[in-house]
Ligand SMILES: NC(=O)C1=CN([C@@H]2O[C@H](COP(=O)(O)OP(=O)(O)OC[C@H]3O[C@@H](n4cnc5c(N)ncnc54)[C@H](O)[C@@H]3O)[C@@H](O)[C@H]2O)C=CC1
Ligand SMILES: CC(=O)C(=O)O
Ligand SMILES: [K+]
């Protein structure tokens with residue numbers, strides 16, 4: 001029996017609604033497999049936890065998580081309780097950084113059973129590799145003075161190592177896909193870090209003569225995601241560019257509620273973390289209509305990570321079948337509830353046994 005120990009952090013808002021549904025699906029997947037079992041350990045770390053303890057997670061929180069094979073997280077943030085930069089940096093970003101989850105991979109593809117908002121989605125299927133440890137998301141900087149003289153300095157950090165490992169990952173991924181990598185740049189406007197990014201990209205590219213490359217400024221690239229997404233295979237991007245681009249990727253699929261993601265630790269020292277692209281969606285929390293597919297598909301990425309590709313692909317197929325059955329939450333044009341969608345996925349999975 002292959003046993004996978006998973007730390008579960010549902011977090012805030014709809015995280016608390018979609019997480020139990022995804023766990024139910026993963027339990028069913030394990031059951032269908034027969035030789036696989038999950039052990040879930042739940043952690044209540046969230047903005048509610050902060051209100052009680054004045055911290056997003058206990059001091060030894062990371063040590064606790066480190067015991068497990070993977071972290072399965074939903075979403076962090078409740079701006080009515082805790083400012084977003086405190087809640088995210090105290091939990092989500094902290095785990096990404098301290099566990100050296102240096103890249104974030106986020107697929108976007110045209111899904112069966114969902115109407116893309118694009119008139120001609122052309123069966124796009126792409127993968128964004130987002131640098132996840134540095135870049136524009138940095139603590140370097142500060143604020144001084146008050147009133148008229150008040151100022152903020154926010155330094156972006158780009159290291160050769162950081163860029164290289166993200167770009168390398170992108171090239172290797174492209175070799176197993178359609179052999180094309182696009183670099184998201186902005187070297188026409190950002191005069192130090194982005195020309196550096198470009199030069200590192202070019203030097204890595206030389207090692208992969210079989211992979212075709214392109215480089216697009218992020219503004220144009222964002223527009224191409226809308227006008228011709230089918231032309232992209234793998235896109236490598238800095239932390240901020242990748243963040244924005246993957247919300248666009250989610251939007252052209254039909255909803256941010258279905259987009260999955262994986263934060264990958266590449267040196268094997270710490271667990272990786274699996275967490276959908278969406279946030280805690282306070283605007284729909286409590287209504288029972290959050291789309292659970294982003295969280296469930298993220299579970300598929302976790303299965304892939306542990307080598308269970310066949311089962312992962314089956315799960316994605318079942319998700320598409322349920323969508324084709326018309327069992328969908330309102331964000332993708334349906335009338336079903338969160339649990340109706342996950343129940344339908346469970347029923348179809350059980351039928352495979
Ligand atoms: N990785 C994380 O944990 C992230 C956390 N956040 C946090 O989440 C909170 C809300 O942030 P927003 O900018 O509003 O982004 P959001 O992703 O939570 O919501 C954006 C829009 O998408 C909808 N949406 C999101 N997930 C959905 C789902 N599963 N089903 C149906 N509709 C869905 C929401 O209703 C909302 O209209 C903030 O506190 C923010 O900091 C935001 C993004 C990522
Ligand atoms: C924080 C956020 O928006 C993200 O990691 O995607
Ligand atoms: K998330």
Ligand SMILES: [Mn+2]
Pocket residue numbers: 243244247277
């Ligand atoms: Mn984001």
